[in-house]
Amino acid sequence: MLKLPFLIAIDGPAGSGKGTVAKILSQKLDLNYLDSGAIYRLIALSSSKANINQDDARLITRHLSDVDIKFIDGQAFLNGIEVSEEIRAQEVGKIASKIAQHIEVRKQILELQRGFFYGRGLVAEGRxxxxxxxxxxxxxxxxxxxxKERAKRRYKQLISKGIDANITDLAEEIKARDRQDMERLYSPLLVAKTANVLNSDDLSIDQTVDKIILLLKDKH
Incomplete structure (x- = not known):
């Protein structure tokens, strides 16, 4: 039995499977779920629609005060409109990655992210x-x-949606995204000293979830 409230935090690079794993974990353990990447994608979509320069951190942070972000039953809402599919577009992801470089933006959404930890607890995933x-x-x-494995997963995902893709190009995009995430000045992607490192190359989603649940049991 978990001693509640309980908080599981999951970091990892793009395409490592952390989103799917975190969502399944939250359902199995009956905890809240935070997809922090979706928050940046919602900001990216909103600022794009408002024709805001993605390099202008001051304008983006000012714009945030006019943006209403909500997650209801796993669906993402922007100013009352459901945009779960729209924020998954590749172009939105690229804009989100650039916006996430801004220290001011990251600091401004800290409290929004921490607000997901209430009730029984939370499974949070991000960078x-x-x-x-x-x-x-x-x-x-x-x-x-x-x-290579992450590019393969992304390729299958795009093809299943009827979107043309080149696995070599996807691998290069993923490497570029990794560099961007790991080299940013504020809150770069890195392995926390007390984190349990799991490589999912040879693991299915269910196997990964099971491994994390075993780690949970070891803590209790």
Whole structure:
């Protein structure tokens, strides 16, 4: 039995499977779920619609005060409109990655992210959940996978949606995204000292979830 409230924080690079794993964990354990990447994607979509320069941190942070972000039953809402599919567009992801470089933006949404930890607890996933947002999490996971494996997963995902893709190009995009995430000045992607590192290259989603649940049991 978990001693509630309980907080699981999961970090990892793009395509490592942390989103799917975190969502399943939250459902199995009946905890809240935070997809921090979706917050940046919502900001990216909103600022794009408002024709705001993605390099202008001051304008973006000012714009945030006019943006209403909500998650209801796993769906993302922007100013009352459901945009869960729209924020998953590749172009929105690229804008989100640039916006996430801005210290002012990251600082401004800290409290929004921390507000998801209430009730029974939370499973939070992102790039700086274990290091900046929830440094005192009860269980910290760094979920990794090779660029080749992540490109393969992304390729299958795009093809299944009828979107043309080139696996070599996807691998290069993933490597570029990794560099961007790991080299940013504020809250870069890194392995927290107390994090449990899991490589998901040869693991299914269910196997990864089971491994994390075993780690949970070891803590109790």
């Amino acid at each position: 700086d959940m274990t290091t900046v947002v929830f440094p005192n999490a009860d269980l910290k996971i760094y979920l990794d996978a090779s660029p």
